[in-house]
Amino acid sequence: MTTFSDLGLSQKVLSAVTDAGYTIPTPIQAGAIPPALQRRDILGIAQTGTGKTASFVLPMLTLLEKGRARARMPRTLILEPTRELAAQVAENFEKYGKNHKLNIALLIGGVSFDEQDRKLERGADVLICTPGRLLDHCERGKLLMTGVEILVIDEADRMLDMGFIPDIERIAKLIPFTRQTLFFSATMPPEIQKLADRFLQNPERVEVSVRSSTATTVTQRFVATHSKDYEKRAVLRDLIQKQEELKNAIIFCNRKLDVADLFRSLSRHGFSVGALHGDMDQSSRTKMLASFKDGNIQLLVASDVAARGLDIPDVSHVFNFDVPIHAEDYVHRIGRTGRAGRSGAAFTLVSKRDTKFADAIEKLIDKKIEWLNGDLSALPAPMESHDSGRSERGGRDGKRGGRRNDRDRDHAPRPVSSHKSDIKSDDISTDQEPVTAKAESVRPERKADTKPQNAGRHSNRPAPQPHPANDDNRDRRNRYRRDHDDGPTPIGFGDDIPAFMLIAGKA
DNA sequence: AAAAAAG
Structure with missing residues (x-):
């Protein structure tokens, strides 16, 4: 049986993998790591949960052991469709790169530029990015892509769904043609196949079915x-x-x-x-x-x-x-x-x-x-609609009688003090x-x-x-929730719930 | 019928 030590990974990487408690690679890892280490392009068809991330992180760490980063010139670049995914890949680099002295920069939107700028200035070996923020950095002149040796495009089908492909193409144009490209996708629709054909040179195809x-x-x-x-x-x-x-x-x-x-x-x-x-x-x-x-x-x-x-x-x-x-x-x-x-x-x-x-x-x-x-x-039969519930109760006296009926009917509302009244198994x-x-x-x-x-x-x-357009709906929603969800009556009104809250949205 | 990602 294949073990991690059979794949050609460096000693530093292997010991981190062992420390993490792994000995047997998953199929995508066993299939992708050896050709990746030989600088081949990879077309990986695999869903998440198959060990896909480690299948590019581990060989990248091994390859990065030669050479050092220079300021503003990252050596490898990983593109991810969402910020969370990018952060997760960064965690993987921390975990398996603990024996390396690598600089890793996570370039994602929604956070300040300052720390990202500092890391780029210091020289990053690995850049893990969402496309928008990466392009932003490029346009601000903070980044030179001419030193990138390895490009990873992860979750390509999702990038397509999200309309990122033009961004990906722009980014790929900034990177030397001599690079190594690792391309992953869970599915291979024709558009993705076309993209892969353009980005990859004689790739090793590794396919893992997870179905x-x-x-x-x-x-x-x-x-x-x-x-x-x-x-x-x-x-x-x-x-x-x-x-x-x-x-x-x-x-x-x-x-x-x-x-x-x-x-x-x-x-x-x-x-x-x-x-x-x-x-x-x-x-x-x-x-x-x-x-x-x-x-x-x-x-x-x-x-x-x-x-x-x-x-x-x-x-x-x-x-x-x-x-x-x-x-x-x-x-x-x-x-x-x-x-x-x-x-x-x-x-x-x-x-x-x-x-x-x-x-x-x-x-x-x-x-x-x-x-x-x-x-x-x-x-x-469906529950009573909220309009009939309200008219039954009538007016502003929303707390008694009709409300209890509501509870019996839709087993939703309950007083805050009692937990069990609404739990029914019918x-x-x-x-x-x-x-x-x-x-x-x-x-x-x-x-x-x-x-x-x-x-x-x-x-x-x-x-x-903060959409102003929603203000219109807010009252309606509050009332709706009070009547149908369970919610206690809106706090702060006591018995003086403004009449408009009880009639708004009737049309 | 949507979500995600750059502000």
């Missing part, structure tokens, strides 16, 4: 739901509380606004939850990801920024609050669980309007996904076992416990969205 492993270790289920957000939230909470072995989970939404809404809802319900999407400021993103990795936060509500590439080990569950519009995203999302041979579970909430996308997913993965509790035709599942005990493993008992995570509410929370 069989996800298919066997991840339990996938569709969960029928009505399409209203408050109903989906109730279904989701119920689903989460019924999981017996939920260590941690990522919950995907299609839109950033929905990430923020669902995050608020879950945290108001006392879940240990964080949020991650691209409109949050960079320090919140970093902190959030770190506390999820550390286990300080159990649930992470995220946009597709977290769908690909992020190295979060041991995610036991993935929940798709929204069915992804592009079936490929489904594969990437559920690829967050069941990694490295572990078992995982992936649940996707599907409403009538999503059937087209759900069908597309089954077609892509060439597999029927079972429904958890019957398909859409077996769905119980409707959604055939499992009639009481869920309270399990729920407590998921939900902190005391409100105080949730504070540290959601605390610094300014730092951990999704950044406020």
Whole structure:
């Protein structure tokens, strides 16, 4: 059997790999490292979770042992589609490069230029970048690309999705033709193949299929739901509380606004939850990801920024609050669980309007996904719509009578003092076992416990969205939440809730 | 029906 010591890596690299506890390379590592060390171009077709990052980091470290960096002239350049991914690659360089004295510069957007400038001035061996910030540095004349010996283009298919290809082409033009290029992509659509043909010279093609492993270790289920957000939230909470072995989970939404809404809802319900999407400021993103990795936060509500590439080990569950519009995203999302041979579970909430996308997913993965509790035709009657709930209650007296009825109906609202009243196991599942005990493993008992995570509410929370256009909707949303989510009545109004909050948006 | 990335 092949071990790392058979691949031709330097002693410094090998000892770091051993210290990290690895002896056997993954298929992509075994296939890509030897030709990379011989300065061959690589076309690597592999998803995340296959050990792809180490397959370029380790040979690069070995090759970098010859020579030294000069100011403003990086020797190697790695392009990543997202900031988190770039940061992760940087961590890999720290880990496996601990026996080297290499200067590594992480050039990503959303943070200040100062420290990045200093590192470039000092001379960087390795540049790890998102395309926009790299071009920014180039335009400011801080960077000479003529010394780059190795170019890595990671997640090329995702770069394509995100419209980065023109940027990538501009960057590639700045780098000498004699460079070595390592090119990675999870899929090979024609555009990517064309790109690879242009960028690579006589590449070694290394392909790793990961499909069989996800298919066997991840339990996938569709969960029928009505399409209203408050109903989906109730279904989701119920689903989460019924999981017996939920260590941690990522919950995907299609839109950033929905990430923020669902995050608020879950945290108001006392879940240990964080949020991650691209409109949050960079320090919140970093902190959030770190506390999820550390286990300080159990649930992470995220946009597709977290769908690909992020190295979060041991995610036991993935929940798709929204069915992804592009079936490929489904594969990437559920690829967050069941990694490295572990078992995982992936649940996707599907409403009538999503059937087209759900069908597309089954077609892509060439597999029927079972429904958890019957398909859409077996769905119980929808909850009362919020308008009828409100008119029943009438006027401004929103706290009594009608409100309790609401709770019974949609098992969502509850007084802050009682935790258990809203946990019901009807409707959604055939499992009639009481869920309270399990729920407590998921939900902190005391409100105080949730504070540290959601605390610094300014730092951990999704950044406020300052679009003036949203002001219009804010009142409507507040009222909506109060009526249908669970939320206590808006704080500070007492019984004097302004009348407009109760009538706004009726049209 | 979206998200991501440069400000």
